[in-house]
Amino acid sequence: MQVLKERKSSREFSPQELPAQELSNILWAAFGINRPETGGRTAPSAMNMQEIDVYAILAEGLYRYEAKTHALKRIHGNDIRALAGKQPFVKDAPVNIVMVADYSRTTKASQDRKNVYANADAAYISENIYLYCASEGLATVVRASVDRQALAKAMHLGPDQEIIFAQTVGYPKGSR
Numbered sequence: 001m002q003v004l005k006e007r008k009s010s011r012e013f014s015p016q017e018l019p020a021q022e023l024s025n026i027l028w029a030a031f032g033i034n035r036p037e038t039g040g041r042t043a044p045s046a047m048n049m050q051e052i053d054v055y056a057i058l059a060e061g062l063y064r065y066e067a068k069t070h071a072l073k074r075i076h077g078n079d080i081r082a083l084a085g086k087q088p089f090v091k092d093a094p095v096n097i098v099m100v101a102d103y104s105r106t107t108k109a110s111q112d113r114k115n116v117y118a119n120a121d122a123a124y125i126s127e128n129i130y131l132y133c134a135s136e137g138l139a140t141v142v143r144a145s146v147d148r149q150a151l152a153k154a155m156h157l158g159p160d161q162e163i164i165f166a167q168t169v170g171y172p173k174g175s176r
């Protein structure tokens with residue numbers, strides 16, 4: 001009840017980096033494995049397709065969250081924060097999470113459902129991030145306002161991949 005009371009969108013962030021443990025917790029809350037025996041995740045997914053990949057855009061580069069090993073895989077070392085969204089706070093915030101659908105993992109779904117499911121599945125991940133942030137006093141906002149073409153190029157995404165949402169995370173402005 002407490003985190004639901006405190007869940008909100010914030011658009012003012014401190015540029016202060018988050019500690020590695022905090023980033024690790026955010027990513028696990030977002031879409032980590034909470035049932036290792038089955039590979040079950042912290043967010044539900046339609047037909048358990050688990051088609052959303054969670055990326056983290058940091059000042060030092062782009063990383064993909066590998067849930068199986070709970071590790072970050074470095075994709076490249078370019079600072080692409082300015083492409084993570086159209087709003088001015090995005091480029092200075094320490095973390096931008098990007099939820100990317102990989103349609104090569106949606107073969108079980110009919111063609112007209114794939115995009116609906118990808119949007120729903122990403123939204124659950126987003127809410128997990130919101131609730132974790134509420135529990136830790138972190139600021140966050142999910143964003144559909146993204147130049148998907150430019151960001152997909154900067155993220156080196158393939159033809160089966162589509163950016164669904166981005167979500168900025170950091171300390172609230174003025175808190176440190």
Ligand SMILES: Cc1cc2nc3c(=O)[nH]c(=O)nc-3n(C[C@H](O)[C@H](O)[C@H](O)COP(=O)(O)O)c2cc1C
Binds near residue numbers: 010087
């Ligand atoms: C699908 C979706 C897309 C959103 N896109 C943006 C966005 O691009 N930029 C932004 O500042 N907020 C965005 N938001 C946040 C909403 O504006 C926000 O949730 C709404 O104003 C209610 O405020 P609250 O989250 O504090 O309750 C988005 C929210 C959702 C669910």
